[in-house]
Amino acid sequence: MGDLEIFDRIESEVRGYIRSFPVVFDSARGSTLTTADGRDYLDFFAGAGVLNYGHNNPLFTQALIEYLQRDGIIHGLDMATSAKRAFLEAFEARILKPRGLDYKVQFAGPTGANAVEAALKVARQATGRSNVVAFTNGFHGLSLGALAATSNKKYRDAAGASLDNVTRLPYDGYLGAGIDTLDLFEKMLDDTGSGLDLPAAVIVETVQGEGGINVASAPWLQRLRAITEARGILLIVDDIQAGVGRTGGFFSFEDSGIVPDIVTVSKSISASGLPMAIVLMRREVDVWKPGAHTGTFRGNNLAFITARAALDAYWADTTFMDEVARKSELLRAELEKIAAEYSAIEFTVRGRGLMYGIASTKRPELAGNVSAAAFERGLVIETSGARDEVLKFLPALTITDDELLAGLAIVRESLAAVLAV
Incomplete structure (x- = not known):
């Protein structure tokens, strides 16, 4: 499986996925990962949603090679470059205009948490209010501002500081079937005795990835949009994992018909695994002063090249x-x-x-056991949920039918093996 001694000896104890998938990976193509000693693994993980177009997609590799060979700008901060211009033009033409969206684009630091931090900060500036509403089982990142909106106790316990200015409310379905959790939100907003300060924003995932593949219904999202709009509360949709085609449309909120005030996008927006994150906001929300929110690596021009190639190749129709x-x-x-x-x-x-999950409340340990058994059989698949009780299916969107069925066959075999013990 490869020598992991150097990782155990030198790398921080914070490392996570290496513990679930303890091999040395060396190369990858499409939906196949290959170890240093030559074993192939089918990938149902896709870099936690970073690799929607698969590993080393040749369309993007070729575009990168050509750009590097001509000495294209690699690091540009927020200066104008031809690579950034081409991305913006393609994003406007392929994504924004066809959907009737008039968003400004902010290039945040290169991670999803950076985008969430920027979104929360600009929402507070635009409204002059500090409180934000987030939801049970939400995941928005692990830097302090984003972590305040994240629910999982494991992550919150690691903060080492107070996590303030966020009110947690129940997500759609959290209280069981037939209960509209937005009744509580609306009641608290309208009751001066509730203790809920009028929020600057509400941040929500339309499908909660790390929280256990919980799906908000279209009527729930539509009501949430109506509640926020009526009260001047900005609606932030965190589309970092659920966006860029993962749930069907380019944005996960498209099917519901809502238009958020702010959208955070990262992970697969670069298409290639290169770090990139953007914040989309209505023009009126863009109250930033020049340089008020910066980041050394907010201008990853290599990511602009692959992102533009993906838009042209996959989103023209x-x-x-x-x-x-x-x-x-x-x-x-x-x-x-x-x-x-x-x-x-x-x-x-x-x-x-x-973006699917299968879970048993009766046997929550099954997800982790099946994931481990599947890895032994050549499939990389992770778990999610507060107790890691959900087996999470996140294959590349470019996966073939044969690969998809082969991975599902491994899951079946693994489940049978776990239950036979």
């Missing part, structure tokens, strides 16, 4: 979205079959697009 929808139906049908075959375990299947 609906072909790519149609393929994701078709594969989504295949994935859901196969997961429903597994749930039916093991009805005594009481599996639930949830998700959208190619």
Whole structure:
């Protein structure tokens, strides 16, 4: 499996995924990871949602090679470059205009947490208010401002400081079927005795990835948008994992018909795994003074090159979205079959697009055990949820049907093996 001694001896104890997948990976292409000693693994992890277009997509590799060979600008801070201009032009033409969206684009530092920090800060500046509403099981990053909006106790306990100015409310479905959790939000907003200060913003994931593949319904999102709009509260949609085609449309909120005030995008926006993050905001929200929010690596021109190539190759028409929808139906049908075959375990299947989870409240330990067993059989698949109780399916959107079915076969085999013990 490769020598991990140097990692154990020198790398910080904070490392995580290496513990679940203890091999030395050396190369990758499409949906296949290859170790230093030559073993192939099918990838249902996709870099936690960074690699929506697969590993080392040749379209992006070629664009990068050509750019590097001509000595294209690599580091540009927030100066104007031809690479940034080409990305902005493509993003406006391929994504914003077809969806009737009139957003300004802010290039934040290169991670999703950087984008969330910027979004929260500009929302507070634009409204003059400090409180933010976030939801149970939400994940928005681990820097302090983003962590204040993140729910998981494991991450919050590591903060080492108070996490203020965020009010936590129940997400859609948190209180069970048939209960609209927004009744509580609306009641608290209208009751001067509730203790809820009028928020600057509400931050929400339309599909909670790290929180356990919890899906907000379109009516719930529409009501949330109506509540915030009526009261002058900015709505931030965190599309860092659920966006860029992962749940079907380019943005995860498209199917609901809502238009957020602010959207955070990272992970797969660069298309290639190169670090990149952006904040989209309505023009009236863009109250920044020049230089008020900076970052040394907010101008990753290599990421602009691959991001632009992806927009031109995959988002010029609906072909790519149609393929994701078709594969989504295949994935859901196969997961429903597994749930039916093991009805005594009481599996639930949830998700959208190619972002799915299967979980058992009766046997929450199964997800981690199946993930480990699948890795032994050549499949990389992670877990999510507050107790890691959800087996999380996050394959590349470019995965072939054969690869998808092969991975599902490994999951079936792994589940059978775990239950036989």
